[in-house]
Amino acid sequence: MRALAAVGVVVMLVACSGCGGQSREPGSRTDAFCKPAKARGAAALTDDRGAIPANNIVPVSSATGQFRTVLALTATISRAISPADVEKVARAVSADRAKAVETALADLRGLPAKSRLTALAIGVPAERSAGAVAALYAAALLRADVAVTTLPVADAGTALRQLGAGRIGLVPLPLGAVATAVGAPKGPGELQARLQAVSTAGMKRNVAIGAPTQVADQPVLALSPSVASSLSVHTIAGLIELCGKKGLVIGATEKVHDAATAFTKTYGPPVTTLKGTTALAALEAGRVTAVLVTAKELAMARR
The missing domain is CATH 3.40.190 (D-Maltodextrin-Binding Protein; domain 2)
Known part of the structure; x- marks a missing residue:
């Protein structure tokens, strides 16, 4: 049997004629x-x-300057990395944070060689998976000849304040943490609708939110x-x-x-x-x- 093609993508089911949409009567x-x-x-x-699960990591950027370029780059990076990449880097971060970016840089393949972006400061969250994604972003941008600096951030609230102050230009965070920090309405909802709700709330705080990275x-x-x-x-x-x-x-x-x-x-x-x-x-x-x-x-x- 073939393995599941991709995690996070709905597997379309084959429907028999006349079966879908029936009322569920006992014995039917x-x-x-x-x-x-x-x-x-x-x-x-x-x-x-x-x-399930509620741990999608989303890139968050200040909604000023070149944020569209930044989020376009993170979307490309997210497509190139896998949960296995995130886990491998997360282990390296836990063992030696200084080597995490180097580890990520060695594994990434097929990313753009150049970028119009010249420099970017990336926030590195304490949360394990988000910290690993930050390392992957940094590695990919270094490959694209972007001058990258990394700064630790304790939590989503701190990250948003540092974005607002211009100390960092990008930080990956769990979607749930971002939703709480920007005051988005609570509740799971459909993923795209949920992202839109959080993005709308984020823009009111002058932060932009990009495409999620699968980490599990x-x-x-x-x-x-x-x-x-x-x-x-x-x-x-x-x-x-x-x-x-x-x-x-x-x-x-x-x-x-x-x-x-x-x-x-x-x-x-x-x-x-x-x-x-x-x-x-x-x-x-x-x-x-x-x-x-x-x-x-x-x-x-x-x-």
Whole structure:
């Protein structure tokens, strides 16, 4: 089986004719497919609303000067790096911060050789993943002949004050921390809508927010192939709307406990922690309708 093509991208499900959009009446075909059933293999829906996990790292820049150039560069860098790159640099940052940029510089490939930007001061947050992303930004910009300086920042509030004072021109931060710092409305919501809400609130504080960087092996909801091929749904929210909160039996391994808690808080259905067996084995045995697993786990199981 082919591995999952990309984490964070919704895997489109094949819909059978006449199945999608049915009302979920007891005993109906839709109701039957929502219940656990023995099956081999698994298809997947990712949480396209960005609620699991809530650790997207976004670049934040002062909304003055060359900020559009800065955010365009960070978008290019984000496309070139992977969660594995972030984790590798995060370990280097933990061991020796001075070597983190050097480590990142050695790993990056295929980035633009030149930039119109001449110099940039980058804030390096204390948060592990954000600090690693800052190192990756710095490494990529050094490759593009930008004179880079790095300054430590304690938290999002401090980072925004330093942006406002002109001490730094860019800082990567967790989206949730930025939302709190700029006073954006709370709630998960769809990822793009959430980014827009935070961006709008940020502009009122004279800060601009760019495209997020994926920093984790994001959990996905794995379904039996019978559900995947027979229900016309493309999102987790769509699946729950069709099947009902009580119609799904969802399991998760202890590895994704935090994601399971967030899932229940966001969508409603409780999640059963599976012990002594793998989540995918429980799915194939018909004990659960769907399971939360990491994309890496699913990809390994589908090889």
